[in-house]
Amino acid sequence: MALHWDDFRLVKAIAERGGLTLAAEALAINHSTAFRRLAAIEASLDARLFERHRSGYVPTAAGEAMVRAAARMETDVATFSREIAGRAQAPAGELRVTAAASFLSSVMMPLLGRFCDRYPQIRLDVVVSEEALNLSRRDADVALRATDGPPPTLVGRRLADIAWAIYGRADASREIEGRDWVAPSEGVGGGRHFRFVQARAGKDRVRLQLNTVLGLAEAVESGIGIAPLPCMQGDATPALARLAPPEPELASTLWLLTHPDLRHAPRVRAFMDFMAEEIAPMRPLFAGARPIT
Template sequence: MPNPLHSIAWDDVRLVHAVAEARSLPAAAARLGVNHSTVFRRLRQLEAMLGLALFERHRSGYVPTAAGEAMVALATRVDADITGVTRRLAGLAPVPEGEVRIATSDSLLAELLLPMLARFRQAHPAIRLDIVTGNMALNLSRRDADIALRATSAPPDTLVGRRLARLAWALYGPLDEADPPPLARLLEEARWLSLSDALGHLAPARFLRGQVPEARIVGRFDSVQALTLATRVGMGIAHLPCFAGDASPMLRRLLPPEPGFATDLWLLTHPDLRHAPRIRILLDYLAEEIAGMRGLIEGGSA
């Protein structure tokens, strides 16, 4: 008699994995791009072929049995293998063409990267750019992005890259003729803008929590770019990266850069991709461009 395990197809494994992750048949169907009844029918057919129940129905949804967990583990291993092969094949691309996905923050994109990327595209029209912005680090090991430009003091050990500069922060406010008051008065009298809890781990946000009365904080923002824009229109004063604050003719430094707020600026990629022509040429280009702006990034000019 034929062994039913020999009849399992990759689509069967994907289906079990999708149900296990989604915990419901409709949600699994949405992930797979099929309808609910198809998932139900295929799951029942697979369980009948194996002679094993793959899921138990609980209040929380579909929970894998031991047999179901084994298939989920198989799906995870195969997915990791496919990702690894995809990375290695990408690394073998012979010419600098194709798509490069870049992950960075909205502030770095708007204030630093966009002009560089526009010039890069003019020089290398065969390379297409896919830009992903956000404050959460994407998983480059799973090809969520090919290159990341991040402000961090601890880049992941699984990535390779270059530390390009030390990203400085200073206190900025509206441009006027009066000399800025000392910090003690600013803490008590100024209207302050802050980063929200989503970025509460950053040093400027921690400083405000400990030094500025809650009543003096008139606005909170979940991105550095939004904080910068709010400062430029005069809502209040805020700590900003020097590359953003110094670039605005509407702002001036109220205090010198705070050394304790600085972080390293890293350009990162996955080891399997670093020699791919399209990745290599963009990494080298960005490193050279950012090196030319190191003085601004490190707070050397006001």
């Protein structure tokens, strides 16, 4: 039988996930279908693609070669998709945007509402993720990221400087020493917020960790502990107060990024121009330009 793109996708998914069950879930097919298709592919090639172990499926030399071919094909498909998307003439169609949950809830949603009013022919697909999605694979078309070093493979705009400071309840003590803390976990922001809290609080004083910035302000407001927060979020919460000036070591930059092949696509250009225009007046708020009260 002739091999098809879906055959390569199946073999790659099995290799990446170590077995049929997770691969089938990723491809939205059932386990028995994945089993039959793998058997048919191996029969067609007259080669065993995986060694079946109790711990999972391990690719043979033939399987590894097919996985490499699948990766090249996936790259070619993504490149073709970007090239076609970049040739569109009007700001219309689907636009996939990724942003962290905290930014989406505190800042972005009103902006998206106004964008939808201005561009009714663009359909937004928002992917909420704390991780940096792969724009080269079209996991997203545009990314809003807080980072000091955007990947060199992407292009975009620097929108604002993001200041962080330590916040506590406004009706509680303004002291920092001896307080309990709330902290982003080590996987957030490269771990620098986690290390910042650990250096000041010690392990025993961290009462709650979150794997996202979303919820930090609510945890502080609930009285669990003090925490570093983006100034724009902390200053917008009446029940909270800054306990110290912004911390330079926690500062970052907000970037709007896309793949070079997509930067001239009308819907991408429309979104990037719109967000830059909307966020420009908000830069002092992002930068924490407000005195401690």
